[in-house]
Amino acid sequence: MGKISIVGLGPGDYSLISQGALEALQSAQKIFLRTEKHPTVDKLKESIKYTSLDYFYEKEENFEDVYTKISEFIIETSKEGDLVYAVPGHPRVAEKSVGIIESMAREKGIEVETIASMSFVDAMFNYLAVDPADGFKLIDAFEIQNSYIDTNTAMIITQIYDSFIASNIKLQLMEYYDYDQEVCIVSGAGVKNLESKKYVPLFELDRMENKFDYLTSLYIPKSSKKVYNTVNDLYQIMETLRGPGGCDWDKKQTHESLKKYVIEEAYELCQAIDNDDIDEMIEELGDILLQVIFHCQIGQEEGLFDLKEVVAGICEKLIHRHPHVFKNEDIDMNTFDKTWEELKKEEKGEDTVTEGLKRIPKYLPALTKAEKIQYKAALVGFDWDNIDDVLKKVEEEYKELLDEHKQGNIKYIKEELGDLLFSIVNLSRFLGINPEEALNLTSQKFINRFEFVEEGSRKLNKKLEDMSLEEMDNLWNEAKANKL
Structure with missing residues (x-):
């Protein structure tokens, strides 16, 4: 096994090659140049014989492949004896192949020496x-x-x-x-x-x-005009706002006081998406990002966590939950939801499905929470076989609610109403419809029709309070007929 001497040829002028590099080149029996497209080579030709590796650039599709193939070639050739591998500039400056060669050489126990010259920098x-x-x-x-x-x-x-x-x-x-x-x-x-x-x-x-x-x-050169467009920029602004001479309101905020804003901003983003308003989406996404940075700044001040830990955590989580992408593992995408849930259980150290159910945030809207509970249970087979069974369950819960209503038992009426709502969420899941979106759609439809009724009452010079239910119902039906 031979020794590999990696030599820098300097920035291009022959006078800027180091004495050590020249001696290594002039005494070597086997010399390889990564490229001969370098001004120094014209002068070197007079005193050395070399082999150019420029042909690798013609064979490979991208530079990464070129550097890898050249490195493999140098490692393989070193088995035949000592050699010199020469690169433009300084071997440690912007020379990817050098790092690859050194890494491969360490694995194979090959000695590598680097001899520097001035870099182009x-x-x-x-x-x-x-x-x-x-x-x-x-x-x-x-x-x-x-x-x-x-x-x-x-x-x-x-x-x-x-x-x-x-x-x-x-x-x-x-x-x-x-x-x-x-x-x-x-x-x-x-x-x-x-x-x-x-x-x-x-x-x-x-x-x-x-x-x-x-x-x-x-x-x-360093810019004299600051452009704000990175997360780091936002982080520095938040440090200023909560630092000496900052904003009194920002400085007194805590994780607890900011909770409501996270929820509000998330809903405002959802509204922007529903409105298909790109400018509003950009603004609301910025507001959500602000909340993330705000909490990270507080965490850093308390010595508990910072932005780096938050980013590291989500990166590790994404890599862990996508083994088919980052580890080339075979995963049946038809059952990926179940695999995802199993990976989440592994991360949380959970042994039972119930632990996952209890982990669902209590602050979620009730319909969304019910859907998540049913979804997690369905992943392990606790689910109806078909939609007909779900419809029967809805009818059953509706009848039980009517029975309790007849009995006038307030406690059980509340319980049965909850059962009915839970079964309807189950129905929406089987229909592939988000229950929150469906109910919000109906609520908006109600507002539109009620607005029509109210405008109709004004045209009749009447107050709603003075109209009969039949009159209002007629306007309501007219609103329906107008597809409101």
């Missing part, structure tokens, strides 16, 4: 005359969608090979920066006679006159 800051001590973030253009963009920190985006990539970068960045945010297109940093920089407003980044190649990166 050092060359960029030197060329731009910027001090990196103020902080910056390095992002691969192909991973920007999954990266956190912090407008309060300078940023370098690598691998902007062409105007198509530049256009995609522009669209992504305009979600965080103003359209006229100044950015700098930097090409050939650290390569004499090839260095160039051009400052443009963000919206002009992908203009045809701007040139891009494999040596192009984008530098974005």
Whole structure:
């Protein structure tokens, strides 16, 4: 088994390769370059023989596959003896294949040595005359969608090979920066006679006159204008509101005092959805998110929990409850509801179905709570076989209610009325209808028809109180006829 020496070729100028890297290259018998598309290679050709691995880029569909295949090749070839694997810049800066090779080598007990040269990042800051001590973030253009963009920190985006990539970068960045945010297109940093920089407003980044190649990166200085569009922004605002000099009302709130607002905001969101009002949905979702952040801030101040723990908890829960997605386990999707419930029991440490029934929140609307109870029981087979049995049960409960009414027994009337409502919820479940939505629909229908009756009374110059029930019923039937 041979040793793998990973060598950095520097940013592009031959003078910026370290002495150690040059010695390793000149003494090696077997050298592989991740790519020969690097200015330094023209000079190196005079003193070394190498094999370029650029052909992997032509064979694979994406960069992840390229880096993995190259890494596997280097590991496999090292079995034949020592080798040098050379990469542009610094081996530790934006070189994915290096990390993959090191990981594979550890598993197989292969010795790996890294020999550094100046990185293109050092060359960029030197060329731009910027001090990196103020902080910056390095992002691969192909991973920007999954990266956190912090407008309060300078940023370098690598691998902007062409105007198509530049256009995609522009669209992504305009979600965080103003359209006229100044950015700098930097090409050939650290390569004499090839260095160039051009400052443009963000919206002009992908203009045809701007040139891009494999040596192009984008530098974005810290933004002077704050754009609020991340959960972290909201969290910081809440910290300010509850901190010194904040809002007295916000500072005195507790988990207990905020309970009613969570419920109110949830119902307002439901109304926005029913109204198909997108602007209202955005606003109400923001209000719900505010409640989450509010509780997290209080939890952090009390030293009990914070936003990170809340996010970690829901991420772990989703991964655990979707083993068919994250663990490639075979699950019958026809019985997924039952599997989901079993996973929930496992998370809660519950041994019985009853424990799950007792866990249903008491604050739920009664119809919704009844439906959830029936649903959980049905998952283990405690359910009617068909809808005919359900209809018979509704009739049975209705007759029992009438019997108790005749007896005038208030206690049992209440109980039988509850039984009747519970059986009707069961019926709605078999019909595939949400009982809350059905009742709310009827309530709204009542309001619409009552409004018609009231307007009709005014046209007759009568007060509702002075109208007979027959007169009001006639208007009611007219409202029905008008499909109200």
